[in-house]
Amino acid sequence: MCLAVPAKIVEIDEATFSASIDVMGNIRKISVMLTPEAKLGSWVLVHAGQAINVVSDEEARASLEIWEELLRDEQQF
Amino acid sequence: MTSNSFNAAAGIIDEKKYFHLLVEKLRQIVVRPVKLMEVCGTHTMAIGKAGMRGVLPPEVELISGPGCPVCVTADSDIDAFMRLAKDERVILATYGDMVRVPGTEGSLAELKAQGADVRVVYSALEALDFARTEGDKEVVFLGIGFETTAPATAHAIKTAKAENLSNFSIYNLHKTVPEALRVLLEDETTTIDGFILPGHVSVIIGETPYAFIAEEYGIAGAIAGFEPPEIMAAIVKLVKDINAETPVISNLYRKAVRPEGNVVAQNLLREIFTSADADWRGLGVIPGSGLALSKNYEQFDAAQKLGIEKIQVKLHPGCRCGEILKGIIKPRQCPLFAKRCTPENPVGPCMVSSEGTCAAYFLYHGGDGHVG
Amino acid sequence: MSDKIRMAHGGGGEMTARLIEQVFYEALGGDFKEANDSAVLELPGGKTAFTTDSFVISPLFFPGGDIGKLAFCGTVNDLAAAGAQPVAISASFIIEEGMDIADLKRIATSLGDVSRETGIPVVAGDTKVVDKGSADKVFITTAGIGIIPEGIDYHPRNIRPGDKIIVSGTIGDHGYCITALREGIAIQSSVTSDCRPLHELVALLCPLAGDVHTVRDATRGGVGTVLNEWARQSGNGILIRETMLPVKDEVKGGCALLGFEPIYLANEGKMLFIVSYNKAEEALALLQSHSAGVDAAVIGEVTAGKPQVIMETEWGTRRVVPVPRGEILLRIC
Numbered sequence: 001m002c003l004a005v006p007a008k009i010v011e012i013d014e015a016t017f018s019a020s021i022d023v024m025g026n027i028r029k030i031s032v033m034l035t036p037e038a039k040l041g042s043w044v045l046v047h048a049g050q051a052i053n054v055v056s057d058e059e060a061r062a063s064l065e066i067w068e069e070l071l072r073d074e075q076q077f
Numbered sequence: 078m079t080s081n082s083f084n085a086a087a088g089i090i091d092e093k094k095y096f097h098l099l100v101e102k103l104r105q106i107v108v109r110p111v112k113l114m115e116v117c118g119t120h121t122m123a124i125g126k127a128g129m130r131g132v133l134p135p136e137v138e139l140i141s142g143p144g145c146p147v148c149v150t151a152d153s154d155i156d157a158f159m160r161l162a163k164d165e166r167v168i169l170a171t172y173g174d175m176v177r178v179p180g181t182e183g184s185l186a187e188l189k190a191q192g193a194d195v196r197v198v199y200s201a202l203e204a205l206d207f208a209r210t211e212g213d214k215e216v217v218f219l220g221i222g223f224e225t226t227a228p229a230t231a232h233a234i235k236t237a238k239a240e241n242l243s244n245f246s247i248y249n250l251h252k253t254v255p256e257a258l259r260v261l262l263e264d265e266t267t268t269i270d271g272f273i274l275p276g277h278v279s280v281i282i283g284e285t286p287y288a289f290i291a292e293e294y295g296i297a298g299a300i301a302g303f304e305p306p307e308i309m310a311a312i313v314k315l316v317k318d319i320n321a322e323t324p325v326i327s328n329l330y331r332k333a334v335r336p337e338g339n340v341v342a343q344n345l346l347r348e349i350f351t352s353a354d355a356d357w358r359g360l361g362v363i364p365g366s367g368l369a370l371s372k373n374y375e376q377f378d379a380a381q382k383l384g385i386e387k388i389q390v391k392l393h394p395g396c397r398c399g400e401i402l403k404g405i406i407k408p409r410q411c412p413l414f415a416k417r418c419t420p421e422n423p424v425g426p427c428m429v430s431s432e433g434t435c436a437a438y439f440l441y442h443g444g445d446g447h448v449g
Numbered sequence: 450m451s452d453k454i455r456m457a458h459g460g461g462g463e464m465t466a467r468l469i470e471q472v473f474y475e476a477l478g479g480d481f482k483e484a485n486d487s488a489v490l491e492l493p494g495g496k497t498a499f500t501t502d503s504f505v506i507s508p509l510f511f512p513g514g515d516i517g518k519l520a521f522c523g524t525v526n527d528l529a530a531a532g533a534q535p536v537a538i539s540a541s542f543i544i545e546e547g548m549d550i551a552d553l554k555r556i557a558t559s560l561g562d563v564s565r566e567t568g569i570p571v572v573a574g575d576t577k578v579v580d581k582g583s584a585d586k587v588f589i590t591t592a593g594i595g596i597i598p599e600g601i602d603y604h605p606r607n608i609r610p611g612d613k614i615i616v617s618g619t620i621g622d623h624g625y626c627i628t629a630l631r632e633g634i635a636i637q638s639s640v641t642s643d644c645r646p647l648h649e650l651v652a653l654l655c656p657l658a659g660d661v662h663t664v665r666d667a668t669r670g671g672v673g674t675v676l677n678e679w680a681r682q683s684g685n686g687i688l689i690r691e692t693m694l695p696v697k698d699e700v701k702g703g704c705a706l707l708g709f710e711p712i713y714l715a716n717e718g719k720m721l722f723i724v725s726y727n728k729a730e731e732a733l734a735l736l737q738s739h740s741a742g743v744d745a746a747v748i749g750e751v752t753a754g755k756p757q758v759i760m761e762t763e764w765g766t767r768r769v770v771p772v773p774r775g776e777i778l779l780r781i782c
Binding site: 003004006008023024031033034035036043045047048049050052053055056057059060061062063064066067070071 | 082083084086087088089091095098099102119172199200201202203222225226228229232277280281306307310313314317329331332333334335339341342345
Binding site: 082093096097125126127128129131132173199305420421431439440441442 | 634635698702707708760762763764765766767768769771774
């Protein structure tokens with residue numbers, strides 16, 4: 001229900017769970033308290049000033065395979 | 078659209094091609110009329126802005142659901158926090174979405190114009206800052222949103238407790254989605270063949286809370302992202318499941334949703350909140366669908382702290398919010414839609430919320446409910 | 450002179466005279482100094498454009514300009530949109546008691562700078578001081594007169610189905626820049642306001658005469674608002690293509706973060722043009738030859754459909770571009 005955008009972490013202070021994210025050149029401070037696994041360079045989904053998850057590029061690429069499956073005739077995947 | 082930079086970084090460049098192929102596939106496989114509910118207000122807006130209804134085959138009907146936290150805020154709650162805003166001891170901090178929602182005596186925007194200290198914030202932590210720097214006022218933060226947003230509020234409360242802040246509290250409006258879906262499934266007047274499940278709520282709660290939809294009710298559900306091909310993939314999957322009569326819960330937003338969800342966030346929610354009944358506009362009281370502050374954090378509940386009572390308010394006669402939120406009728410079937418109830422003069426929050434079903438139809442479907 | 454504006458500065462006496470002398474004459478120079486009760490101008494015959502606007506922007510200073518520059522350019526651009534060559538500008542200042550005189554001087558100088566750069570004189574003006582709380586530091590009202598050359602008639606009644614729509618550059622820059630500065634948003638962005646005078650840019654299209662049907666600057670409410678107004682005024686439909694809209698990446702990204710849309714954000718240095726379809730390429734080339742028009746693009750056309758604005762999205766689907774409702778608020782949900 002909520003607006004969230006993928007953003008890249010360009011600065012991070014793991015001790016205080018704060019980070020700066022870059023969304024196409026805009027820099028903003030957020031909290032990474034909910035994503036302790038996030039690191040410098042991670043892509044995170046940002047909502048209401050919090051990173052709510054790390055976005056996985058492997059899974060993103062895997063989505064393409066899922067879409068290919070859907071385009072074939074089999075019912076299951 | 079901004080996913081473009083992430084997608085580009087991940088090496089994905091063919092989304093447009095897949096979107097068109099998935100639309101074609103959908104046209105091929107659909108055999109009978111199906112009603113799919115897009116639960117989430119963000120999906121309703123994404124679908125409207127992407128013009129998706131215009132390319133769906135006529136057999137596929139998308140109906141909007143109650144997944145707009147602003148829209149399902151009960152009138153009695155709205156009036157209660159309006160009263161808080163008028164209180165001179167209070168700084169009312171809120172996300173921008175709530176500011177134009179109409180109460181019995183106006184909106185927060187109108188109260189602000191009359192001198193109430195109402196401040197729009199982008200994050201709950203900003204509200205905490207006001208409490209730190211303005212010790213003579215009580216900062217009340219409107220805690221609104223589903224499981225996606227509740228962790229941010231939880232974080233603010235946890236921080237407030239650690240810092241011993243005595244002038245910070247929340248007016249708690251947080252609700253949870255799965256119980257509302259159960260109410261829809263139990264309601265005999267609703268017809269839903271499949272659910273497009275909310276992507277970002279699922280980031281927090283994962284896949285398992287939806288299992289009952291397939292297991293107990295035999296209805297398919299697909300967790301979807303917000304880009305057009307992600308939504309279209311979910312629709313194709315749902316139609317396939319419906320055709321094969323194999324209802325399952327699928328996760329088509331794996332890049333952001335892990336099967337177990339975000340465990341850190343879930344733990345935080347369990348620490349700060351506890352399950353409670355909540356009053357949903359148009360749906361009534363849904364047991365276990367709200368988040369109340371747990372014992373250790375009760376001191377941050379504004380209603381208790383400031384002695385706010387909720388007074389029941391009668392819905393405007395003619396307002397058919399409830400049926401719209403359940404997907405039983407479309408906005409244009411409400412007698413007030415686009416006549417008495419418009420974004421400038423809303424009767425209910427669905428018309429003014431940035432993700433309200435009525436607002437989406439008004440803006441993106443030509444104002445008269447027909448695709449423009 | 451004290452460093453803050455006091456009520457006495459507006460009293461009409463010695464302090465007023467000194468304020469005008471040391472702040473406004475200095476900044477606005479030349480013709481402003483010669484002023485009597487009225488500026489007297491000798492204008493050629495024919496059509497004269499006359500416009501006025503008030504500027505109440507906050508913050509007063511922003512990357513790319515300030516309220517002074519904005520006020521001057523805003524009025525020049527309104528004249529340009531009528532096809533007029535600006536001849537003279539007036540500037541009235543309503544100043545709040547307590548305002549820093551140094552800030553006022555900076556603002557007046559900005560206004561004067563654009564005047565000098567463009568050669569369009571400020572020939573009349575006024576200053577008033579109001580009690581603290583009755584204004585937000587300073588409000589500026591500008592008015593302007595310009596001459597419309599023969600053969601130029603920019604008006605929505607000229608709009609025809611088939612006409613092409615051109616925007617002079619990237620959209621939403623000013624609105625986004627101001628929004629990012631708002632307290633609490635805390636976004637670091639390198640986007641600056643696009644505030645600039647556009648009369649020269651528009652004048653480049655004079656040779657196309659009646660083939661340029663109408664022109665408007667896309668200020669408050671952005672491109673989305675102007676297109677909707679045109680659709681309504683002309684009774685025609687408008688179709689635009691999302692992929693043709695020039696938008697800076699940073700503006701796109703920031704809008705996604707905050708929940709806005711670039712098409713509704715204000716522009717202070719961009720013009721929209723509706724031209725005959727067979728002159729669109731030529732118009733585009735002329736605009737692109739000027740520094741203010743390097744990113745100009747054809748974004749769509751006028752259609753014979755319902756008077757609404759339809760956008761063909763980057764996905765090949767179509768949707769309505771509604772009139773924006775309400776103030777721009779921070780979205781979360």
